[in-house]
Amino acid sequence: MSAPEIITFGCRLNAYESEVMRDHARAGGIDNAIIFNTCAVTGEAVRQARQAIRKARRDHPDAEIIVTGCAAQIEPDTFANMPEVSRIVGNAEKTKAETFLKGSNAPRVAVADIMEVRETAGHLIAGFEARARAFVEVQNGCDHRCTFCVIPYGRGNSRSVAAGEVVTQIRQLVENGTQEIVLTGVDLTSWGGDLPGTPPLGNLVQRILKLVPELPRLRLSSIDSIEADPDLMRAIADEERLMPHLHLSLQHGHDMILKRMKRRHSRADAIAFCDEARRLRPEIAFGADIMAGFPTETDEMHTANLSLIDACGLTHVHVFPYSPRPMTPAAKMPPVDGPTIKARAAELRARGTQALAASLDTHVGHSVRLLAERETEGHTDDFASIRLTHAVTPGSIIEAQVTGRDGTTLIATPKVSAAA
Secondary structure (H helix, E strand, C coil): CCCCEEEECCCHHHHHHHHHHHHHHHHHCCCCEEEEEECCCCHHHHHHHHHHHHHHHHHCCCCEEEEEEHHHHHCHHHHHCCCCCCEEECCCCCCCHHHHCCCCCCCCEECCCHHHCCCCCCCCCCCCCCCCEEEEECEECCCCCCCCCCHHHHHCCCEECCHHHHHHHHHHHHHCCCCEEEEECCCHHHCCCCCCCCCCHHHHHHHHHHHCCCCCEEEECCECHHHCCHHHHHHHHHCCCECCEEEEEEECCCHHHHHHHCCCCCHHHHHHHHHHHHHHCCCCEEEEEEEECCCCCCHHHHHHHHHHHHHHCEEEEEEEECCCCCCCHHHHCCCCCHHHHHHHHHHHHHHHHHHHHHHHHCCCCCEEEEEEEECCEEEECCCCEEEECCCCCCCCEEEEEEEEEECCEEEEEECCCCCC
16 A cells, blocks of 8 residues: 555545545645544444454554544544554544645544534545546534534534635535535534625635536535525525535434424425425425434324335435434434334335335436536436436536436436547
């Protein structure tokens, strides 16, 4: 091993920050190293990270193993007690160039108090490994305190990247060949709340599309639908380059559970948002995070959770089995037993799979537009996974005729010549 290897768990923001670390590690001369960018959203995510670290040490006994990310920020002692780990780096430190200077005599554990961090900055990166799509961090941290969520303790309070910095980075990525930008953050719709004039996320979206006219495609990562502002709704309706797919942080379909989660929306709010967005953009598709087995969840509440998939017209459902996390109020609530959580999660996934299949079937026999991320793989505008019958140039935006479906993937024939 020579160049550093980065293993990323969790969210799109982590994927972005992994690229920042990759650039810093290369520039700093770090080699023969494996960097684990961890997630802490569930106990299972932490377990998987620890398992991967142990395997990496067995496979690479001489490598430096650096652990960072939310799990390292929240549970530094967990990783400090692992003999396989060389260094632990906090979330505030992981995007700093000096963290990755070879021979810098950095301490084994460098984890600052994330709640003391007041600013975040855009990190200029030349481009992602895959090049076709790139994530751009515009916001970090969260001011809300959902009762199940430990992430604010890993990310700190909400802070935004100034619009000018965002536009500069997107312009550079597009100049380097990136075809699609995904705006990402911990609580994306809170962007701008700490900036002068408190501009809303929709303002940022409109500024990007106006000031970077050469950007072909713009996407949003997970948003909180209750915070969707009028500018954002206008962009959904009017801006063709804003892709017709939104991933929503819904979490549950029963009002009592939503209250106990300390969410700020009701079931009716979620349904109304999806109805309005679909009225503005009929082709829009919705994904959502849905949790199974939150403490006190009854069979009736679970049924309401299941029915939300159809009520909102969700097609990409990300199911989280509830996992008690340290420092959260929900961990003290009466729990649902493990086998019941597992069974309810399976039901939610099955319903989500049915919904996705029904949505994909509506594409069969029709022409779709897609971004080819690899020679024969990509995603449609509404984020359906697609496999091409003939190779095309990666990074190209093409039209293709959908001829069928293989499970959760569309099969299509491109309307362009084969890749060079």
